[in-house]
Amino acid sequence: MSPPVLSLRDLNRATLARQMLLERQDVSPYDAARLLAGLQAQVPNPPYIGLWTRLRGFGRDELTGLIEDRRVVRSSMMRATLHLTTAEDYLLLRPAIQGALDRSLRSIAGKRLQGLDLDRLVSEARAMVEEEPRTARELQGRLVEMEPDRDPSALAYLVRMRLPLVQTPPAGIWGRGGSPRFALPEPWLGAPLAEPGESLRALVFRYLAAFGPASARDFQAWSGITGIKSELEKMKPGLRLFRDEGGNELFDLPGAPLTPADTPAAPRFVSEYDNLVLSHADRRRVIADEDRKKVFLTAARVRATFLLDGFVAGAWKIEKTKKAAALIVEPFAPLSSQDRDALAEEGERLLRFATDGQPELDIRFENAD
Numbered sequence: 001m002s003p004p005v006l007s008l009r010d011l012n013r014a015t016l017a018r019q020m021l022l023e024r025q026d027v028s029p030y031d032a033a034r035l036l037a038g039l040q041a042q043v044p045n046p047p048y049i050g051l052w053t054r055l056r057g058f059g060r061d062e063l064t065g066l067i068e069d070r071r072v073v074r075s076s077m078m079r080a081t082l083h084l085t086t087a088e089d090y091l092l093l094r095p096a097i098q099g100a101l102d103r104s105l106r107s108i109a110g111k112r113l114q115g116l117d118l119d120r121l122v123s124e125a126r127a128m129v130e131e132e133p134r135t136a137r138e139l140q141g142r143l144v145e146m147e148p149d150r151d152p153s154a155l156a157y158l159v160r161m162r163l164p165l166v167q168t169p170p171a172g173i174w175g176r177g178g179s180p181r182f183a184l185p186e187p188w189l190g191a192p193l194a195e196p197g198e199s200l201r202a203l204v205f206r207y208l209a210a211f212g213p214a215s216a217r218d219f220q221a222w223s224g225i226t227g228i229k230s231e232l233e234k235m236k237p238g239l240r241l242f243r244d245e246g247g248n249e250l251f252d253l254p255g256a257p258l259t260p261a262d263t264p265a266a267p268r269f270v271s272e273y274d275n276l277v278l279s280h281a282d283r284r285r286v287i288a289d290e291d292r293k294k295v296f297l298t299a300a301r302v303r304a305t306f307l308l309d310g311f312v313a314g315a316w317k318i319e320k321t322k323k324a325a326a327l328i329v330e331p332f333a334p335l336s337s338q339d340r341d342a343l344a345e346e347g348e349r350l351l352r353f354a355t356d357g358q359p360e361l362d363i364r365f366e367n368a369d
Contacts, residue, residue, distance in 0.1 A: 003241040003242050003249070003250075005242070005243050005244070005245060006242050006245075006250065006258075008284060008285060009262075009310075010258065011213065011244065011285040012261075012286060012310045012311065013259040013260065013263050013265070014212070014257070014258050015276070015280075015286065016259070016265060016307075017259040017263075018210055018212070019054070019275075019276055020032065020035070020054035020055070021054060021270070021276065021307065022259065022265055022310075023266065024053075024054060024055055024056045025054060025055055025056065026055075027054075028062075029051050029058060029066060030066055030072065032051055032054060032055055033066075033072055033085060033089075034085075034088075034089055035209070035210065036050075036054075037089075037206045037207055037210040037211070037275075038078065038083040038085040038089065039051070039083060039084045039085075039275070040082070040083055040275050040278065041074050041082045041083050041172060041273075042081060042082050042272075042273045044171075044172050044173060044176055045174055045175065045354075046272045046273055046274065046304075047063065047084045047172075047271070048060050048063055048174050049269070049271035049304075049350070049353070049354060050270070050274055051063060052350070052354075053270060053271070053350075060353075063084075063174075064173050064174060067169050067173055068173075071087055072084050072085065072086055073086075073090050073167070073185075073188075073189070074166065074167040074172035074180075075094070075164075075165060075166045075167060076101065076160055076165070077094065078100075078223050078224060079224040079278075080100060080161065081273075082167075084172060087189045090185065091189060091192070091193055091194055092194045092199060093202060094164050094185070094193055094194075095194055095195065095199040095200075096202070096203040096223075096225065097203075097223070097224070098196070099225060099226075100224030101161040101224075103224070103226070104161055104224070105157065105158060105162065108157060109151075109153075109154035109157045109158060112150065112154035113150070113154055113155075113158060116147060118158060120146075121146065121147070121158060121159075122158065122163060124142060124143065124146065125139050125142070126163055126184070128142060129165065129182055129184050130184060130187070133168045133181035134182055135180070135181050135182070136159075136182070137179060139156065139159050140152050140153075140159075143155040143156070164184065164193060165182040165184065166184075166188055166189070167180040167181070168181045168182070168183050175356075200225075200231065201235070203225075204219065204228075204231070204232070204235065205253065207219055207222055207223065207279075208252055208253050208256065209253055209256065210279075211275075211279045212250070212251065212252040212256060213240075213242045213250040213251065213252035213256075214252075215248050215251070215281065215282070216228050216229040216249075216251075217248075217281035218279070218280040218281050218282065219232075221278075221280055222275070222278070222279040222280070235251075236251070238254070239253065239254070240253065240254050240255075240256070244282070248282075265309055265310035266342070266346075267306060267307060267339070267342045267343050267346050268307045268346070269304070269305075269316060269346060269347065269350050270305045270307060272301075272303060272304045274302075274304075277302065277305065286312055287312040288312070291312060294315065294332060303315045303317075304317060306329065308339055308343075312332075313331060313332060313339075314330050314331035314332050315332075316328060316329050317330075318351065318355070320355065320358065323358060323359060323360055324359075324361070324362065325351055325354075325355040325358040325360070325362070326361075326362040326363070326364055327347045327351050327361075327362070327364070329363065329364065329365045329366065331365065335365070343365075347363045348363060351363070
């Protein structure tokens with residue numbers, strides 16, 4: 001019997017429901033970070049907005065408290081990019097990511113590291129962070145002493161990709177920049193990493209729960225892990241199978257919900273770098289191909305977007321001065337008066353969450369392309 005075929009809207013509603021973007025959920029920020037399989041955290045503020053747009057009554061101090069209490073950690077994870085994950089998920093899932101991090105290292109810094117004893121350098125860096133959390137500058141400085149003729153940035157990247165390192169607070173906290181300090185998970189979190197085999201299976205299941213139904217290519221796009229098709233074949237007896245309208249095989253967890261395609265989807269503001277728009281090879285389930293170039297910019301930047309009827313319909317940004325803050329809404333097509341009013345109402349709530357006491361708040365709509 002052929003697997004059921006899911007339409008683009010079927011996939012859209014399934015993804016939005018699992019990403020808590022159809023309606024806000026009464027879920028704790030800790031549980032949300034786990035259910036979402038992590039939050040993209042290239043810069044500190046977007047994960048806070050990502051939780052605000054998904055959860056009822058979310059306050060910024062809730063996530064800050066989780067980071068300070070070491071229950072949520074910021075580290076290089078999927079696609080070799082920074083994510084916030086629960087400490088438990090970091091320990092469980094991080095070993096499965098190592099192959100993707102090794103490939104990123106070869107791609108970005110491999111030629112600049114040729115001929116070096118990488119294990120010796122990594123061992124020295126490990127010894128340093130075993131003593132106490134260290135900044136990237138401190139680690140880089142020691143490796144440059146050992147290899148003064150080599151590219152310092154390549155040496156620093158080697159450490160970030162080869163060692164499992166978590167960033168210690170205040171790194172990852174709303175509004176905080178600066179150079180983070182890095183720690184090893186065993187002393188910082190008080191537990192060792194999981195075994196690699198257990199880790200990969202858990203990573204696949206966590207992905208499907210948060211982003212399924214999805215293909216092998218989708219999982220690869222999200223995780224950065226290649227060669228996953230053979231592993232999925234081994235798992236297939238325990239998975240539910242579908243096909244998309246193009247005939248591609250999709251995998252899902254048994255019993256995972258499939259939200260009806262005609263389920264209403266309220267307007268939502270989605271943060272920069274949000275995994276909603278990054279976690280599938282075929283991103284048409286959330287964004288039209290013709291709009292991708294308006295969201296995915298040079299230098300791997302990903303704009304904040306807003307959703308109408310469940311699909312990306314434009315971008316947004318906040319501009320601040322000492323006394324004022326403005327939400328700039330940039331639709332990709334003309335808006336109906338109903339959509340404009342709904343976005344303005346949701347946008348005012350976003351401004352109040354994201355600003356720090358500016359007395360003047362404004363919402364401006366720029367002309368559609």
